[in-house]
Amino acid sequence: MTNNDILLHAEGIHKTYSGKTEPVNVLQGVDIAIHRDDITAIVGASGSGKSTLLHILGGLDRPDKGTIRFRKNDIAQMDDEALARFRNRNIGFVFQFHHLLPEFTALENVFMPGLIAGKPMPEIRKRAEHLLDETGLKDRMDHRPTELSGGEQQRVAVARALMNEPEIIMADEPTGNLDERNTEKLLDLLLALKTKEGTAIVLITHDYRIAGITPSVYELKEGKLTANKVNHS
Ligand SMILES: Nc1ncnc2c1ncn2[C@@H]1O[C@H](COP(=O)(O)OP(=O)(O)OP(=O)(O)O)[C@@H](O)[C@H]1O
Numbered sequence: 612m613t614n615n616d617i618l619l620h621a622e623g624i625h626k627t628y629s630g631k632t633e634p635v636n637v638l639q640g641v642d643i644a645i646h647r648d649d650i651t652a653i654v655g656a657s658g659s660g661k662s663t664l665l666h667i668l669g670g671l672d673r674p675d676k677g678t679i680r681f682r683k684n685d686i687a688q689m690d691d692e693a694l695a696r697f698r699n700r701n702i703g704f705v706f707q708f709h710h711l712l713p714e715f716t717a718l719e720n721v722f723m724p725g726l727i728a729g730k731p732m733p734e735i736r737k738r739a740e741h742l743l744d745e746t747g748l749k750d751r752m753d754h755r756p757t758e759l760s761g762g763e764q765q766r767v768a769v770a771r772a773l774m775n776e777p778e779i780i781m782a783d784e785p786t787g788n789l790d791e792r793n794t795e796k797l798l799d800l801l802l803a804l805k806t807k808e809g810t811a812i813v814l815i816t817h818d819y820r821i822a823g824i825t826p827s828v829y830e831l832k833e834g835k836l837t838a839n840k841v842n843h844s
């Protein structure tokens with residue numbers, strides 16, 4: 612691995628929530644480098660700041676201090692509109708609760724990011740069908756989220772995250788609500804997609820067993836991130 616393989620580089624990230632309550636110093640100088648084609652797990656106790664960090668790395672939220680470089684772009688410096696466009700084209704998100712749009716079918720949910728990107732309908736429909744096929748949902752394309760199982764909903768969310776061929780997928784506890792069989796299925800899917808589509812993956816999990824199968828593992832504790840296992844073979 613060389614510096615040229617670094618896709619996302621965050622340095623000196625600080626984040627404090629201050630509202631009506633006592634300020635919460637969640638991130639206190641976090642540094643992380645995500646490599647291309649890598650799968651990185653971030654573990655940590657509940658409340659340690661994993662979701663906060665993922666949202667900041669993915670440009671869904673802003674740090675109080677620090678830089679986040681995605682290739683040459685400092686995403687912390689972009690205005691809201693530029694950032695939204697950047698996210699749509701470069702980053703795919705998978706959340707713990709799938710966040711699918713209930714009034715749309717699986718197919719429509721998957722092609723939505725393509726529609727937002729302004730791509731032509733025949734092209735996005737074809738890609739969405741292909742992705743649903745790849746994720747084992749060929750026969751469920753016209754189902755709405757409530758007509759899908761939890762594992763199927765999460766696979767639709769993965770397909771949607773891949774729609775615009777992002778360079779990185781950010782997944783926040785994507786298996787948090789799945790049983791063991793579906794957890795395994797979703798992980799296999801993510802690993803296969805990483806190989807096939809060459810997408811980097813950042814996987815947040817509090818399941819240390821899952822972290823055991825990824826090459827890089829970081830632990831978030833007391834506002835700092837430490838490398839637990841880095842095995843770039
Ligand atoms: N908007 C907010 N305002 C104030 N405090 C917040 C806010 N969002 C999160 N927090 C606090 O910041 C801390 C980190 O929250 P975060 O959601 O990042 O944790 P997490 O590691 O993802 O936890 P979990 O594993 O339970 O999802 C928590 O203690 C939480 O209470």
Ligand SMILES: [Mg+2]
Pocket residue numbers: 661662663783
């Ligand atoms: Mg969380």
